[in-house]
Amino acid sequence: MRRVVITGLGMVSPLANGVKPTWEKLLNAESGINAIESFDVSDIPAKIAGQVPLGEGAGLFNFDDYVTPKERRRMDDFIVYGLAAAIEAVEDAGVQSDDEETLCRTGVMIGSGIGGLPEISKGAVTVETNSVRRLSPFFIPASLINLVSGHVSIKYGFKGPNHAVVTACATGAHAIGDAARIIALDDADVMVAGGAEAACCRLGMAGFAQAKALSTSYNDDPTAGSRPWDEGRDGFVMGEGAGVVVLEEYERAKARGAKIYGEVIGYGMSGDAYHITAPASDGNGGFRAMQASIKRAGINPEDIDYINAHGTSTPLGDEIEHGAVKRMLGAHYKNPTMSSTKSAIGHLLGAAGAVEAIFSLLSIRDNVVPPTLNLNNPSEGCDMDLAPLQAKERKVNIALSNSFGFGGTNASLVFKSVD
């Protein structure tokens, strides 16, 4: 199989628009979580979220920078975030082309966990309370998950494989792993892959709140709401944004002198076959995904330096994942540093795995591990090095990133530095 490396990064996050400002704030232990003010949450018990900071200026997201008002009506927010992250990644990698053959060997695989929920909820109200004839003809293409991939391919003329993963909160990781395989199997030379999400609306907040998945105890202290492995955690904090990477066949990247962030050396998948929302109590699904990824990578557990955990800050999930990681590492469980960047940005659902893959790659580049915010009192048994409160400088050669989703779907990615 062909080797696959990452040559471009792009991100829209609750900390900032763009990879560089997000990474700086993340290492600086800043939080992107705030009280929700953009819509009514008076009747929803969870009132905080990691929302993309809007406005004009450095680090702020301005829709007008990416789409015209006419285009805007064709895209729900998740599509614009995905497009913006893809533009940053493609320009970072420099894989734009006019050559037909090159374009046919360049594909797109950007998924979403939920898709255009704000547009869907508005459309449903229009049809039920107004009239079918008032429903926008753009309702369907504005909401469809694979339209991120569609718009990116149209913008750049990428005519290779065009696909979109939908595996809830594992979407971004599955997209990057599957895209790597498409290149490894010689079905494309370049893939633009990741996840985008913007389900932070009344319907999305209400839905996750009714599933009892969200944090509700920190409405008056939003930045304390996401606290993976901490005793005081009480659910995840909704996030939104997008993460997109450019994957490229190694020899091609080397030949053109591309900047290489790291190699995708491992990818593992599994299913829990247990419950629609809860992880199996023995963490067997996550354990097997990690096992599969390190087997594919051809490494030993002690080779791992950094683990970007799924770590959503839910009472059940964090400890189960911690247990599964310890089981995977065996006697070496004190070796790596593990952190959850959801502590700073919340849970970006379908974008989470891609954003966290980018953080893992930046850890390799900069030899620093981002912190787990709010981890003041680790739960009993959570005795790994969890990078509490502050970023930690350490050599990172190999990083593993976990993503688990509703339905019992699990993905682990392993990245390695390239000399």
Place this chain on the structure above:
Amino acid sequence: MSDVAERVKKIVVEHLGVEEAKVTENASFIDDLGADSLDTVELVMAFEEEFGCEIPDDAAEKILTVKDAIDFIEANG
């Protein structure tokens, strides 16, 4: 220019994101103003909203130019 014509042209400029000068009476939405089939559906919806009329699908299919829209609305508005 009639009031109807002015309002029609304003809607076309806003929805299709085109320069006002290009929105002549004989301009075709698809051939001259870059609209696609979804845009034309949205335009008809905007005309209905602005003029408080209903434009049935069979009539909407015949509204291909700015003038077609003005004529229909003046006759039925």
